[in-house]
Amino acid sequence: xxxxxxxxxxxxxxxxxxxxxxxxxxxxxxxxxxxxxxxxxxxxxxxxxxxxxxxxxxxxxxxxxxxxxxxxxxxxxxxxxxxxxxxxxxxxxxxxxxxxxxxxxxxxxxxxxxxxxxxxxxxxxxxxxxxxxxxxxxxxxxxxxxxxxxxxxxxxxxxxxxxxxxxxxxxxxxxxxxxxxxxxxxxxxxxxxxxxxxxxxxxxxxxxxxxxxxxxxxxxxxxxxxxxxxxxxxxxxxxxxxxxxxxxxxxxxxxxxxxxxxxxxxxxxxxxxxxxxxxxxxxxxxxxxxxxxxxxxxxxxxxxxxxxxxxxxxxxxxxxxxxxxxxxxxxxxxxxxxxxxxxxxxxxx
Ligand code: ADP
Ligand code: MG
Numbered sequence: 001x002x003x004x005x006x007x008x009x010x011x012x013x014x015x016x017x018x019x020x021x022x023x024x025x026x027x028x029x030x031x032x033x034x035x036x037x038x039x040x041x042x043x044x045x046x047x048x049x050x051x052x053x054x055x056x057x058x059x060x061x062x063x064x065x066x067x068x069x070x071x072x073x074x075x076x077x078x079x080x081x082x083x084x085x086x087x088x089x090x091x092x093x094x095x096x097x098x099x100x101x102x103x104x105x106x107x108x109x110x111x112x113x114x115x116x117x118x119x120x121x122x123x124x125x126x127x128x129x130x131x132x133x134x135x136x137x138x139x140x141x142x143x144x145x146x147x148x149x150x151x152x153x154x155x156x157x158x159x160x161x162x163x164x165x166x167x168x169x170x171x172x173x174x175x176x177x178x179x180x181x182x183x184x185x186x187x188x189x190x191x192x193x194x195x196x197x198x199x200x201x202x203x204x205x206x207x208x209x210x211x212x213x214x215x216x217x218x219x220x221x222x223x224x225x226x227x228x229x230x231x232x233x234x235x236x237x238x239x240x241x242x243x244x245x246x247x248x249x250x251x252x253x254x255x256x257x258x259x260x261x262x263x264x265x266x267x268x269x270x271x272x273x274x275x276x277x278x279x280x281x282x283x284x285x286x287x288x289x290x291x292x293x294x295x296x297x298x299x300x301x302x303x304x305x306x307x308x309x310x311x312x313x314x315x316x317x318x319x320x321x322x323x324x325x326x327x328x329x330x331x332x333x334x335x336x337x338x339x340x341x342x343x344x345x346x347x348x349x
Contacts, residue, residue, distance in 0.1 A: 010110035021136055023110070024117045030130045032096045034152075037132075044132035046097065051152040054095075056087035062142035069193075070186040073112055075214040076145070077119025083240070084149035085127055086218035086293045090238035091160070093153030094223070097132045098124070101146040103139035116145070127220060157223075157232070159297070164235035164254035168298040168319040171233075173219050173312055175266040176243055177282060180289025181274045182206065182213025208270045216293045221312070229306045233297035244287040244338050246296050248326060254298075257324040260317035260338065263331050287328075287338070 012020060025039045037045035060066060060080050068076070081098060088095045100120060104113065124131055129149070185206045192199055203210060218238075226232060235254055237246045243265070251258050265286045275282040298319055299307065307313050317329075326338040 009112075012104065012106065012108060012110055012113065015110060017136055020110070020113065024113055025131065027117075028121060028124065028131045030132075031128060032130050034096055035130045035132055038130060039133050044097070044099070046132075046150070049152060051154050052158060054088045054091050054093045054151040054153055055148065056084050057146065057148040058083045058087075059144065059146040061144050067190070068143075069190055071214060073115035074119035074122075077116040077121075078123045078215060079119075080145050080147045081120055081123035081127070081129070081149075082216050082218045082293060084147045085123075085129070085220070086216075086238040086240070086295075088149050088151040088153075089219055089223060090236050090295055091151075091153055092157050092223055092226075092233065092236060093151045095127060095129050095149050095151040095220075097130045097150040099132060099148045099150075100134040101136070102134070103137040103144040105139050105141055105143065108143060127218070159233045159236040160253075161235055161237050161250050162253040162255075163233075164250050164256050164298040164319045165300075166256055166319055166321055167301045168234050169301055169304060169307075169315050170247065170258060170260065170296070170298055170317040170319065171307060171313050171315050172239070172243070172266060172294055172296050173222050174292070174294040175268045175271070175314075176239065176286035176292050176294060177271045177275075177289045178209045178212035178268055179216060179291035179293075180213075180242075180285055181271055181278070181280075182209035182211070183291070184278055184280075185209055185274070186213060206270065206274065208268055209274060213291065216291065218293055219295045222295050225310070225312060229303075229310070231299050231303040231306050233299055236295060236297035239292045239294045239296050240290060242286075242288040242290040243296065245290075247338065250296070250298065251319075251322075251326055254319070255322055257320040257322050257326055258317055258338075259320055259324070259327050259329060259335075261329045264314060264316040266314040266316075283328075283330075 015023060030038050034047045036047050066076055085095045189201045235250045237249055239246050247258055262283050265283060267282055272282055275285060328336045328338050330336060
């Protein structure tokens with residue numbers, strides 16, 4: 001949070017637009033056969049395969065989607081890529097290329113943009129995707145970043161939101177709620193910092209939560225895992241807005257209902273203890289928290305044996321007839337109707 005005022009910073013104006021583009025894109029290496037031409041011409045050139053092409057875009061705006069007082073630029077770069085890769089993985093596809101467009105105000109220096117691109121590069125290297133282009137502009141206020149991810153999936157493998165069938169099992173990867181609580185911890189520290197900038201926060205009890213908020217990982221591993229287990233989802237979506245909102249998308253598009261069991265929702269121990277501390281209901285946080293970037297999918301009930309003992313997967317319920325509605329079965333056995341609410345619902349409580 002503290003800036004080193006003694007460090008030399010380079011105004012972006014010193015490089016000019018073309019100098020900046022060259023400087024930030026030069027360290028990137030291309031690794032996909034399908035990338036014929038990356039940065040440097042009027043358009044990138046991709047070789048199309050027999051597979052179907054996946055394209056997904058997100059726009060992240062300072063002050064709306066992130067707060068730089070606790071989001072380091074390197075993490076912002078990494079996360080902006082993850083958000084998009086997650087969408088391709090949710091189609092049961094693979095990611096190959098990204099484009100990155102930024103608009104920055106004159107408050108940002110070359111060193112700041114280098115940090116942002118260091119995060120983008122780390123994501124590209126870790127997930128084996130090529131940066132093939134983008135656009136660079138100035139903004140009157142703050143920073144905007146838009147990433148487009150391009151990938152592929154075969155006709156046989158593609159999974160939409162609309163294929164869930166009655167009796168299918170509802171499965172979630174990893175655990176839920178941590179990213180939202182990470183945000184709560186960071187917001188709290190920001191307030192403390194405003195009052196006492198010398199306070200050294202002790203964040204040891206929240207490491208997992210903060211990591212999930214600042215450095216989420218898209219679930220690239222789920223597609224090969226399901227292949228290995230010899231099962232294929234009937235419907236799938238990534239969890240960006242919270243379990244409740246995502247299951248509603250699957251159910252409405254598949255024309256079905258669902259039953260989710262509260263005691264089956266996977267929670268990390270740090271989530272449970274932070275919920276006690278913040279006086280939040282952990283189920284509520286998992287349902288409405290968002291930004292977990294886990295995958296939520298349905299599989300035929302006959303595949304239960306294949307996934308039941310897998311440490312990466314939790315069966316949290318099943319699909320029902322549409323007329324039964326969308327329900328949460330509480331630990332006490334009571335059935336509650338699932339409400340449509342993204343993470344904003346928590347903030348307004
Ligand atoms: P044009 O005038 O045709 O839009 P630009 O000068 O904006 O071209 O971009 C030159 C090259 O640099 C193009 O290949 C473009 O895709 C790439 N590029 C521009 N901005 C970025 C960026 N922020 N990140 C990655 N690549 C970029
Ligand atoms: Mg341009």
